[in-house]
Amino acid sequence: MLRIGIIGTGGIAGAHLDGYRRFADECEVVALCDAVPGRAAAVRDDNGLTSARAYERVEDLLDAEDLDLVSITTPPSTHAELTVAALRAGVDVLVEKPMAPSLEECDAMLAAAAENDRLLSVVAQNRFRDDMATLKEVLESGLVGPVAHAQVSSAWWRGTEYYDLWWRGTWESEGGGCTLNHAIHHLDLTLWMLGAPRAVTSVLTNAQHENSEVEDLSVAVLQYERAVAEVTSSVVHHGEEQAIVVHGRHARVSQPWKVAADVAGPNGFPLPGGDVARVAEIEELAASHRPLDHVGHAGQVGDMLGAVRDRRRPAVDGTDGRRAVELVTAIYRAGIERRTVDLPLGPDDPYYRAGTLVERAPHFFEKTASVADLPGGITVGATATATDDRRDTTDERNG
Template sequence: MLKIGIIGTGGISRTHIDGYQRFGAECEIVALCDIAPGKAATLGAELGLTSARAYERVVDLLAAEDLDLVSIATPPSTHAELTIAALRAGVDVLVEKPMAPSLEECDAMIAAAAENDRILSVVAQNRFRDDMATLKEVLDSGLIGPVSHAQVSSSWWRGTSYYDLWWRGTWDREGGGCTLNHAIHHLDLTSWMLGAPSAVTAVLTNAQHENSEVEDLSVAVLQYDRALAEVTSSVVHHGEEQAIVVHGRHARVSQPWKVVADVAEPNGFPAPGGNPALVAKIEALAATHSPLDHEGHPGQIGDVLGAVRERRRPVVDGADGRRAIELVTAIYQAGIERRTVDLPLPPDDPYYHAGTLVERAPHFFEKTTAVADLPGDITVGSSAGSSAGSSASSSAGSAASDG
């Protein structure tokens, strides 16, 4: 029976707890930690975790408990410090997205996992969805031909009060805006499906949230060998209609699911009816997808539990988490410096280091309100879009970033 600790008992911690409880025959949550006095104990009592001990300091939790795995569900600026502490204490780690605000911190986390022979996984729960797995399988089949263009819409909507929570809307504590904390899911999926781009250009703005320093909208273009991908990151899109559309030489596929395959008339214009045989072939391949036993966070938690038991690489490891952060970093650098940024980013690049973004990023507005908590339940988007699955709570060390 694997022993689990939860560090941070904000909104997203409930999702982690639910995921572990689905594997009750394999693991037990034995400890909860939150720096807000009484918060961990209150959540434990509410969720019936009667045997889980509550802590207010991570150092005390790591010293007192014989843990196999911890979930870290705290604000992004704390991820590296807490992850490294747990890894050095001999505990495997599942850390919420985003992995950390800088590549320097990501590399320190990866190094700590290697040095201590521990497992490090970064939450990327949208890889554990039947719709996204189906799209990935079709792309990997090569049926659509070489990719020409992808359109990735990470479209969310948040009211201005969203940024009243004390750590949100700040470069130093949240680490960035919607590009880092919402589009991280779609950027991870883009890398997973299309691979790493060779260059990035982008623009950033704050269109609607005057109580936030950070961007609430960015548009980036990722350059591949002969393809381009557009990524829109937003918390200003009404309806939260999200999509990944991939155009290949022979066909287009997308989620929400759609298949189109055009063929040319002698004059180059599209022929009526297109290529029904190819459409049918793609549809048949998609229909062979075997549904996952668990989707979202439970799916990833199940994989991580297996990795801990078997001492194997998890499906999503630290390198995967770092790859998404590298894309975010390049988008910020391109938008702030107003130039194209080549990838990969080397360690001597200023934006590789923690602190550069805080130093150079524009304050679109100054944060005017900082409350300890916000009322109401969190939501994770419309059913048509990607399930973001992370949201925030109130206290440092307790809140996961909102997806």
């Protein structure tokens, strides 16, 4: 029976707890930690974890408990410090997205995992979805042909009150805006399906959130060898209609699901009806997808438990998490400096370092409202292709 700890018991911790509950025959949550006095104990009691112990300091948890795995579900600026501490204590780690605000911190986390022979996984729960798995299977089949153009829409909507929460809306505590904390899901999916681009250009703005330093809208163009991808990152889109659309040489496929395949006549114009046989073949392949046993956070939790038990690489490891942060970093640099940024970004790049965004990123507005908690529940949108960052008020910076 694997022994599990939870560091940070805000909103998104519930998804991890639910995931572990689905594997009750393999693991037990034995400890929870939160720097807010009484929060960990309250979450323990609310979830019926009667034998679990509650802590307010991470050092106390790591000293007292013999853990196999911890979930770290705290604000982004705390991820690196907490992850490194757990890895050095000999505990495997599943850390929420984004992995960290800077590549320097990501590499410190990767180094700690390697030096201590521990496993590190970064949450990318949308890889564990049947619709996304189906799209990837179709792309890998070759039926679509070489990709020419992708349109990725990470469309969310948040009211101005969203940024009243103390750690949101500043480059220092949140690490960035919607590009880092919302679109990281779609950017990870783009990397998973299409691979890493050669270069990035982008524009950033804050269109509707005056209580936030950071961007609430960005549009990026990713340049591949012979393809281009457009990525819109937003918390200003009413209706939250999200999509991934991929156009290949032979066909177009997308989620929400749609297939189209044109065929040219003698003059190059599309013939009526298109390539009926190819569409049918793609539809047949999609229909043959074997549903995943567990989806979302539960799917990734299950994979990580298996990795811990078998000492194998998890399906989403720290390198995957770093790639997503690297792409976000390139989007920020391109937007701030108004130029095209080549990838990969090396340690000599100033944006590699922690603190560069705090120094160089524009303050679209100054944050004036800051509260410890916000009332009400969490909604993630009926048409979402990614789960929002549902962390609440958890503060582990001193823990």
